[in-house]
Amino acid sequence: MELRVRALETILSEKGYVDPAALDAIVQAYETKIGPHNGAQVVAKAWSDPAFKQALLEDASKAVSTLGHFSRVGDHLVAVENTPQRHNMVVCTLCSCYPWEMLGLPPIWYKAAPYRSRAVKDPRGVLADFGVSVPKETEIRVWDSTAETRFLVLPMRPAGTEGWSEAQLAEIVTRDSMIGTGFPKTPGAPS
C-alpha cells in the first residue's frame, strides 16, 4: 500500500493538483488540532453551566460556536443528553460519519463491520462488548448518522464531582462516553 499511495501522490503532485507541503499540513492539523479533548471541554462546560447546557441541547452548532476556538464545527451538530431514563448511542451504519471537530478521527471499531452492523439491532450486546451495561428499564436510543448531522452524546455527570472545575471535569470525559459506548471515568478511580 505504501508504494501505491506514494505513486498516487506523485501523480497528483506532478499534475499540479496538490502541493505535497499542503498534504503535510493537513496531516499535521489532524494530528494536533482535533481530538476528543474538544468534546470533553464542551461536556464539562455543559455540566458546569446550566445556561450553556440548555443552549447546547437547543442548538449545539450555535452554542459550540460561541466558544470561539470551536468555530470549525459548522452548522450540523446536535447534542443528545443521557438521563436515567434514556441512554444515547451514535453509529453510522452506511460509512463512518462522526463528529470529527468534537471527537477527532473515529476509532477503527467505529468504522468496522461489527459495530456498524449490530449497533442498530443489538445495542445492549454491543455495549457488553465494551464491558458497559445500562439498566434494563432505561431506553436505549441509537442515532444512525445517515446525513450530515453529527451527534454528540452529553453523558451524565458522575456523582462525587461536586465543586469540580471545568478543567477537572474535562479530564474524566472519555471519547466513548461522548459516542455512547462508555461512561465518564469514575472520580477517584485510578486512570
Added chain:
Amino acid sequence: MNGVHDMGGMDGYGKVEPEPNEPMFHTEWEGRVLAMVRAMGAAGAFNIDTSRFYRESLPPEVYITSSYYRKWFLGLQDNLIAKGYITAEEVAAAHAVTPPKPLKHGKFTVDQVERVMVRGKFGRTPPAAAKFKPGDRVRARNINPTTHTRLPRYVRGHVGVVELNLGCSVYPDTASMEAGENPQWLYTVVFDSAELWGPGADPTVKVSVDAFEPYLEPA
C-alpha cells in the same frame, strides 16, 4: 445502491474489538490518503457524496476485506480515473503522463489547509414548504436505487415518527451523481425496535435515521 456498505442489522461480523491506545494513523500512508482525499475534494475534483459512492462501489469482497484507509485510497483512485483527473496508465507508471484536467478551485496549496479543517455547510434554501412536522407518522419508502442513497435498507418499508426537522440540505442521491444539489428537507425519524426487527426485539430500544423528504411518505 444495495451494497455491502449498508450494514445495519447484518449478523456474523463478530464482536466489537476496541483497540487500547489506538493511534490516529497506524501507518504513515493512512495520513497521506486522508490528506489527498481532503485536498482533492477541496480543489473541486468531487463532492463528499461522490467520494462515498466510489467507496461503496468497490467490489464487495474488496470492501469487506480492506482496511478503512485502503477503501479510501481505492475509492479515491477510481473516482479520479473516472472523472479524468488521472489515468490507469499513470497509476501503472507511477508518474504523470497526460496533461492535467483543470480543477474547479485550482491547485490545492498550503494556504487552503485551514479551509478543509472547517466543516462544510450543507444547509440550503428550501424550494418548497416541508411536508412533514415533528410527531407525524411516516413510512420509509421501499426504494432500491442502484446509485448512491442514504436510506439504509433496514428501515425501508417501516413506519416511524418524525422527531426533528433538521432543515433543508443538499440531497446526496443527486449530488453524488453530479446531478445537482437538489435541496430537500431532512428529518430525524425514530423507529421502535419491534417495527424494525420484529416481535423478539428489545422493547427498550429505539433507532433513528436522518431521512430526506423523498425517502418518506405519510403513514
